[in-house]
Each structure stands twice: as C-alpha cells, then as structure tokens.
C-alpha cells in the first residue's frame with residue numbers, strides 16, 4: 001500500500017535521532033483510498049482501540065498492538081508490530097507518557113508514520129498524596145487518562161478529527177459515530193456519579209497497584225492515598241521503605257481494600273494486604289478483557305471497575 005509521507009513533528013526540530021516526540025498533533029492530509037479500501041489504522045492499547053473502533057466504525061481496518069492482559073508500561077513490540085505501524089496511515093496512542101515503547105517502535109517502522117496521541121488536550125494530573133508510594137519522585141504526569149470518561153470524550157474529538165482529515169469523504173460518518181459514542185460516555189459519567197454516591201465520604205480512599213487513579217479520584221471525589229509500585233508506571237519496583245510507608249498509610253487512613261489491575265502481578269499487593277488486614281480487589285486497568293467478557297469494551301470496563309470499587313468501599 002502507498003505510505004504517504006505524513007508530517008510527524010510539526011514543531012521542534014532539534015531532537016536527537018530516536019528521541020521522537022509524539023505528544024503533539026500531527027498534521028494529516030487526505031489519503032488516496034482505492035475503491036472499497038478502508039483506512040489502515042493502528043492503536044496501541046485495547047482501550048484506545050475500542051474508542052477508535054467506535055468512531056471509525058466499518059470505515060477503518062484496525063490493528064491493536066498490545067495484546068489483551070499485557071501491561072502497556074512494559075510492553076515490548078515485535079518486528080510484526082513495526083511492520084503494521086509502517087503499513088498504517090495513522091497510529092492512535094494514549095500518549096501522556098504511557099507508551100514507553102513507542103519511540104523505539106516508530107524508529108524501527110521508519111519515517112513518515114503519524115501518531116495521534118488521543119489524550120492530547122486533556123488536563124494532565126500529577127499524583128496527589130503523601131509519600132506512600134506516590135509518583136512525586138518521578139515528576140511527570142499520570143498517563144491513565146481513561147479512568148475519567150470526560151477525558152475519553154476528548155479522545156473521541158481527536159480521533160474524529162484525525163479520521164476526517166485522512167478520509168474527508170466519510171467525515172459525516174465519523175462525526176455521527178463520535179456523537180453517538182459521546183452520548184454513551186456522558187451516560188456513563190452520570191451512572192458513575194450515581195454509583196459512587198453510595199460510598200461514604202470517609203471511605204473514599206484508594207490504594208492501587210500503581211498510581212493510576214488520579215483522574216477518577218479527581219472527577220468523582222476520591223483520594224488516592226497510596227500505591228504498591230512507586231509512580232505512574234509499573235517499571236520501578238518499590239523499596240522496602242516504600243512498602244512500609246504504604247502500610248502505615250493504609251492503617252492510618254483505615255483503607256478497606258487494595259485495588260490491583262489485570263495487567264500487574266498481584267503478589268506484592270497480596271503481601272501488603274496480609275500485613276495490614278485489608279483485602280485485594282481485582283480491577284481491569286491497563287487492558288480490556290476478551291470481547292464478551294466482563295470488560296469487553298471501554299463502557300463495560302468502567303462499569304466493572306466502578307461496581308468493584310463501590311462494593312469494596314461502601315459500608316457493609
């Protein structure tokens with residue numbers, strides 16, 4: 001297929017080779033699609049892919065890079081992934097620093113691949129909390145923007161804009177799809193508000209496997225008081241003193257549960273739960289479940305997690 005040379009770096013010409021900046025919007029031009037040919041697009045995570053699928057509908061041919069259940073922070077792409085990226089008109093990434101592998105992947109895929117960071121325009125948040133396994137040592141921002149459906153509404157605008165720029169002939173389809181999906185996201189937001197209203201104020205304290213809930217906490221009135229892995233990713237292992245500080249925080253705040261995601265090894269969280277007399281509660285975090293499973297799409301994913309959080313933290 002024809003690879004159009006798309007402008008990746010709109011500004012900033014002084015990066016060293018390999019230091020690809022992808023948190024900017026690429027400028028996209030219409031592609032020449034053959035009769036019946038669909039737009040070849042790639043998404044990084046299954047969550048990004050689900051949102052892209054909702055906007056692109058049957059006008060796109062979508063490949064997801066990160067397999068279900070795989071941690072996006074530590075994912076290692078294969079040569080086949082590089083080939084898929086090289087064949088695509090656009091790559092949809094979460095952005096905000098989630099995909100550590102992306103710069104290397106783009107380098108192996110060759111020049112001219114446009115990356116749309118779907119979180120572009122989201123007000124990025126930093127970890128709020130004490131020294132209990134927080135991300136303050138790392139600096140940087142929480143990349144887990146999808147834990148607030150209002151951020152995913154921003155994603156839909158970015159996806160709609162990108163697909164319409166590449167395929168202006170179907171801009172009306174992308175717009176209608178995006179509008180319909182945004183209505184579902186607004187409904188989800190209202191549903192979450194109604195659910196969390198059942199959690200008493202004093203119980204609205206989140207301890208998670210890694211600092212991934214700042215958008216959810218901010219939007220729905222929770223406090224992220226600690227995390228098992230220090231920082232926003234699962235790349236750094238906690239030191240013994242970090243775990244001791246976390247256990248102190250769990251006892252001090254009377255935290256009722258430790259939430260552990262489907263893409264993280266739960267062993268450490270189980271140890272902390274045992275030490276502090278709390279329990280581990282499973283959530284979907286970095287990936288959807290199998291299609292048709294409990295978190296087969298983004299809307300189901302959020303509903304599953306919110307129900308699990310409410311169930312664990314409400315008074316029994």
Ligand SMILES: [Zn+2]
Nearest residue numbers: 212232233286
């Ligand atoms: Zn994460």
